[in-house]
Each structure stands twice: as structure tokens, then as C-alpha cells.
Amino acid sequence: MKAVLFKKNVSKLFDIALCKCKDSCTCTCNLTVNLRHFLMNQRTNRKLKIQHIKPTSSASVSATAVSASSQDCQMYDDTDSYRSSTEDCDKNDDHHWTTRPITSQYNTLNARPVAEVADRYGVSSQAAAAIASATLQMVGLVTVGVDDDLVMNRCKVQRAKATLRQELSAEKFDNIMALFFDGRKDTTMFMKAGADLIQRQSFRKEEHISLIKEPGAKYIGHLSLTNSKAPNISNGIFPFINQSLCAVGCDGTKTNTGPKGGVIRLLEVRLKKPLQWLICQLHFVELPLRALFVFIDGKTLGPHQFSGEIGSKLGDCVNLPIVKFERVTTKLPNLTNDMQIKDLSTDQKYLYEICEAISTGIFSQSLSERRCGNLCHSRWLTLANSVLRLYVGTRTPSKNLKTLVHFIMKSYAPSWFSIKIFNKCCDGSKNLFEFIKSTRFLDEKYKVVVEASIQRNGFFGHPENILLNMISDSRLHVREMAYKRITDSRRRTETARVIGVRKFTIPSIQFNATDYYDIIDWKRIEVTEPPLFKTFSDEQLLLLLEPKNRLRVGSKSA
Incomplete structure (x- = not known):
């Protein structure tokens, strides 16, 4: 009996509006046309929605607030199409509420550009959302505590990232003439179950390989491998290519270029046709410098350490004062094009400027105070910078140091910048x-x-x-x-x-x-x-x- 009574009165239990009229209003509630239309809809099929309104004072919400109207008050249905206008709103209604025109009750800003940049530079969704919100505040679209509907949420950026990745992975590349790939080992976080079956954060080294389509330099995907051996890399690359592939580009490591079991050779065998080997020219120029340095100064001791007399001094060479040094001539190509200069990294610009300084004998104060880059056995460009900086800070350089400086000035640096210009x-x-x-x-x-x-x-x-x-x-x-x-x-x-x-x-x-x-x-x-x-x-x-x-x-x- 109680259930039947509840079903009979359920439509009235939560109806707290002062106006109880069903069709035409005969009471003194003073509802506007917009709000009356909304109220009648809520008592029937409940298809309409009303924009939210914000209080301008700390006045409590009372039953009379339901009859409050505004010039900007608007209603819309579930498909976001407006069902009423504001032409009948009462402009003289005295109340404690104000509204402002907004396009939706949700933040409808397109977060795709934020997600794309965040993925490109490895920024977390939370950090990207905070940066985007601060940018909106800077340009005046967001005011803290007053107008914060456009504040970017972390979940919004995360959803945009997921959508972007799905679109990229679903995009088809049927005619890939040349495929270029390169990778690096990164420390990657993953969830691992312990003895108590609880998932906890853990870290491991993973090989991350990016795949680029040429011509056009179009990103087509990436690989995450725990094992960076050639068969695993070739197996990961193979689903992205077909018989239209004619050339492969990568650096000159043995994993990639081995004549029997390298990545390119394995791809050729699976495709049953030869490929054009386009090996990185900059990587080639670094290898003779490494061979000459190891021959002169001895083998390395670790990822950032050297065993010889010259290598042991490179770490503190930036603190040495500039002394009177012997000039060494060089023939660097002229970088007259602005795009050629912008394409240079900070370490490359330093190499270009210090080579010019040693060639002319004019060493500026600002150049002497700049860092020449961290030493790393995978980045021999910074080694060349450090060797030149050590040379200009040494009063009586050794014969071995002079040999390295002459090789850098006459062979390494001119070839490096020539390749940056003629890079086809x-x-x-x-x-x-x-x-x-x-x-x-x-x-x-x-x-x-x-x-x-x-x-x-x-x-x-x-x-x-x-x-x-x-x-x-x-x-x-x-x-x-x-x-x-x-x-x-x-x-x-x-x-x-x-x-x-x-x-x-x-x-x-x-x-x-x-x-x-x-x-x-x-x-x-x-x-x-x-x-x-x-x-x-x-x-x-x-x-x-x-x-x-x-x-x-x-x-x-x-």
C-alpha cells in the first residue's frame, strides 16, 4: 500500500517551487515566461536545463529565489540548442543574484593543443593544466574567485592526450618511401604487484624509439622496448612499413647497421629487397673524433669520466681564466641564413663561436663565462667544446692537446656545420x-x-x-x-x-x-x-x- 502511495505522489515529493499552477499561472509568484516554461518542463519530460547562476552576496538561498529572473537567464535542452530567449526577462526584478552569458555549463575549450605540446615535451597532465590555466588568467579570461569557468582541469588534458594518441595510432601511412628512426634509453615508471598483491610504483630502463616518415618529416609512431637488441627493434618497426619502403635512416651504431644482424639488414631480409642506407652524417663525424681522443688520452672510466691527462681537466675547464693562446685558423661555413642559425642548439652555437674566437684571437668576456655543455660519452660535441675551452685557458698546452685542437678546428667543426647546411x-x-x-x-x-x-x-x-x-x-x-x-x-x-x-x-x-x-x-x-x-x-x-x-x-x- 505504501509503495502504491509513493508512486502516486513521487512527482510531488521534490517539487519545492512556490508556484503550484499546472497550466496557466493564477498565483502571485511573478515567474517570468522563461522560468515558467522551465518549471512546466521539469514537471513533465524534464528535457530542459537552465544555466547556473552565481550569488553576488552571501544571502542565503530561500524559496523566493526560485522566482528570481535576470536579463541574461537562458535555458537549453539536452542537445545544447536554446529553447527560450531573454526578450521577456524582467529587467527590474530586485534580487541578490546575477548571471552572465556563457556558452555551456561546461568548459568547452579545445585542449588538444595543450595535450599535443605536453606530450611533445613530456609534461604531466596536471602541470599542463596548471600552465594553461595560468595563461588564461594572464590574458584576462580567468579571474580567480569570480570568473573561473575556463580553468583547465587535469582530467580534461588527460582525455585530450588519450584522444590525440588514438588518432595518431589509427592514422594510416600506406606509402612510406623512407623511414627514419632513433631511440634513447629512459627510466620509465610502471606498476608492479608485490608479494601482498598490492600494485606499487617501480622503475625500469626502457628503449624508446621514434619513427618518422620521409619526405615530410611526419611522425608515425613510437616503440617502447625493454630489450634494445636488433631483432626486437626490427620486429617493432615491421608493422609500420610495407613494400613501398625504399630507404631507412638511423645512426651508425652496430645494432642498426650490422651487415648480418643489424636492424636494417633484418628489415631487408623480411621485405626481400634492398633498402637505401641513409646513416646519420653528424654521427659519422663524431666517431673519428672519439677514436682520436681515445688514442691520445686513453680509454674512458665511466659514462662521464676520462682516464687521461687531458680528460681529467675537462670538468673544471670553464673556470679557467682566458690566457694568451696561439691562434688556429679554421674554415667554417658562413651561417648567413636565419633558419640555419635557429636550427643550431646551444652547444652547437658555442662550438661555432669558440672556433671563431680561436681563429681570430678575440675572445669575449661573455663567451668565457658561458658553459660549454655537460660531458657525456654519447655527446662528443660537448667534448670538443671542452677541449677548446681548456686550450684557451692553458698557458703551455701539451702537444697532444694541440693535436686535438687542430683536428677540431680544421676537420671536425667545419664538417659539422657544412653538414648542417648541406644535409640532404x-x-x-x-x-x-x-x-x-x-x-x-x-x-x-x-x-x-x-x-x-x-x-x-x-x-x-x-x-x-x-x-x-x-x-x-x-x-x-x-x-x-x-x-x-x-x-x-x-x-x-x-x-x-x-x-x-x-x-x-x-x-x-x-x-x-x-x-x-x-x-x-x-x-x-x-x-x-x-x-x-x-x-x-x-x-x-x-x-x-x-x-x-x-x-x-x-x-x-x-
Whole structure:
């Protein structure tokens, strides 16, 4: 009986409005048209919503406040379409409430840009939300305690991050011509269950690898691997690619470039076709510097320590006063383009400026007080900066220190900044040749060390990469030479039954060559066609010989 009575009166139990009229109002509640329409709807299908209102004083909410109206009072249904206007609102109604026009009862700001930047720089959702709210307050859209509807919430940023990641992962890249990848080991937090089955925070080292599509430098995904061995990396990369892949770019570590079990070789075997090897040119320039430094100063002791006389002084070199030093000339390329200067990191700008200072003999006070970068065995650029800073702070530098300084000034720094300017894959063999030429001043014992490093890492000395440079050369006879060698290699491949994919091995480099296309002996090696030209017919290659049709490969390999 009580249940039946409850169902009968349930529509009246929570109706606290003063107006009890059902159809037309005959009482003295003085409700406006808007509020009366809303009240009638709440007693039927409850489809309308009313904007929230804020009190302007500490007056308590009373029953008479239900009849309060305002010029800005608005109602809307569940689809956010307005069902009433404010034309009938009473402007002279005396009450303790004011409202302001807002577009929704929720913060509808698009948080996608905040989530994108937060993901790019590794900022947490809470920190990103706080920064966004502070920015809105700075521009006057948010006032603390008065107008805070636009304050960004941590959960809003987190939802935007999840949506953005789903969109990126769902995006399809069917025609990937070149894939570039690079990684680093990071300490990553994860949840681990203990003996009591309670989940607790724990940390582990993970390899994080980013994948970039070229041309266009389009991010296509990333990998998180606990094991950074070549088979695991290749297995992670393989789902992102297909038979349209022609080239792969990465740094020159053995994991990536091993001729038998490297990442690129494993991808070639699975795709059953050769790929163009576009190995980082900046990484190549650092390796001879490392080999020469280890030969002169001894092996390293740890991730940030050195064992030799020079290496042990590099940590405090920035505190040494500038002394009168012997000038060492250098031939740095002119960075006249603003974009070229903006593209340089802080450590690269320091290297450029200190090389100019040692070459001119003018060392500014501001340059002497700047930090030259933290020493790290994976960043030999900062080692070069520290060696030069130690040189200008040493009154009687040793012969070994002078040798390192001359190598940095005459070979390392000019090649580094030349690669920053000419950073296309069609410039790789030329950059390799120029670096070899710049090392000819070294004594024989040092030259042997540097040449051994160049031989091991001279990937742009492979005939496939040299032909890629030759076909884009400005000289007609060089392009004609490349065309003939490519077509001849095609004829040999058609007549010979080649089993399997060719193995990418660096031929013997001729260090006394007079031009970049002569750094190998073409008669003693098997010339294979560049994989990037597999889709070109002979007629299309022939068109590249014309100056107006000269190939300009746009993928960066630096």
C-alpha cells in the first residue's frame, strides 16, 4: 500500500517551487515566461536545463529565489540548442543574484593543443593544466574567485592526450618511401604487484624509439622496448612499413647497421629487397673524433669520466681564466641564413663561436663565462667544446692537446656545420669526401687512427649512395657517368640469377681521391643499383640528365 502511495505522489515529493499552477499561472509568484516554461518542463519530460547562476552576496538561498529572473537567464535542452530567449526577462526584478552569458555549463575549450605540446615535451597532465590555466588568467579570461569557468582541469588534458594518441595510432601511412628512426634509453615508471598483491610504483630502463616518415618529416609512431637488441627493434618497426619502403635512416651504431644482424639488414631480409642506407652524417663525424681522443688520452672510466691527462681537466675547464693562446685558423661555413642559425642548439652555437674566437684571437668576456655543455660519452660535441675551452685557458698546452685542437678546428667543426647546411642524402658522399680531405694534415700515426674510423663508418662511400649523389650532381658528365653505371648494373642483374638480397658492405675507401666519385675503385667492386631508383625506368633516368630535370632529393640524413 505504501509503495502504491509513493508512486502516486513521487512527482510531488521534490517539487519545492512556490508556484503550484499546472497550466496557466493564477498565483502571485511573478515567474517570468522563461522560468515558467522551465518549471512546466521539469514537471513533465524534464528535457530542459537552465544555466547556473552565481550569488553576488552571501544571502542565503530561500524559496523566493526560485522566482528570481535576470536579463541574461537562458535555458537549453539536452542537445545544447536554446529553447527560450531573454526578450521577456524582467529587467527590474530586485534580487541578490546575477548571471552572465556563457556558452555551456561546461568548459568547452579545445585542449588538444595543450595535450599535443605536453606530450611533445613530456609534461604531466596536471602541470599542463596548471600552465594553461595560468595563461588564461594572464590574458584576462580567468579571474580567480569570480570568473573561473575556463580553468583547465587535469582530467580534461588527460582525455585530450588519450584522444590525440588514438588518432595518431589509427592514422594510416600506406606509402612510406623512407623511414627514419632513433631511440634513447629512459627510466620509465610502471606498476608492479608485490608479494601482498598490492600494485606499487617501480622503475625500469626502457628503449624508446621514434619513427618518422620521409619526405615530410611526419611522425608515425613510437616503440617502447625493454630489450634494445636488433631483432626486437626490427620486429617493432615491421608493422609500420610495407613494400613501398625504399630507404631507412638511423645512426651508425652496430645494432642498426650490422651487415648480418643489424636492424636494417633484418628489415631487408623480411621485405626481400634492398633498402637505401641513409646513416646519420653528424654521427659519422663524431666517431673519428672519439677514436682520436681515445688514442691520445686513453680509454674512458665511466659514462662521464676520462682516464687521461687531458680528460681529467675537462670538468673544471670553464673556470679557467682566458690566457694568451696561439691562434688556429679554421674554415667554417658562413651561417648567413636565419633558419640555419635557429636550427643550431646551444652547444652547437658555442662550438661555432669558440672556433671563431680561436681563429681570430678575440675572445669575449661573455663567451668565457658561458658553459660549454655537460660531458657525456654519447655527446662528443660537448667534448670538443671542452677541449677548446681548456686550450684557451692553458698557458703551455701539451702537444697532444694541440693535436686535438687542430683536428677540431680544421676537420671536425667545419664538417659539422657544412653538414648542417648541406644535409640532404644526395650530399652525403660529398660531405664524406670533404671530411677526408680535411684530415690530410695529420701526422701519419694519427691519420691511421682516423682513417680506420672513417673506413668502418663511411656508409656514404657505398656505390649505391655515391650514385645517388652523382645523379644529382650539377656537372653533366658526372650525371652521364652515373646513368651509365646504373643501367649497366641493371643489365647484369637481369642476366644473372641473384639469390637473396645483396649484403651492404662498405668498400675500401681511396683516401687520396681527387673527387667524391673516385673514393672507391669501381673496377674491383660489384656495383648495385640505388634502391631509390628501382621504380625509375631507363627513360626516366635519362630525363634526369637535363639540367632542368636534375634530381633534388629532399630527405634529410643528418
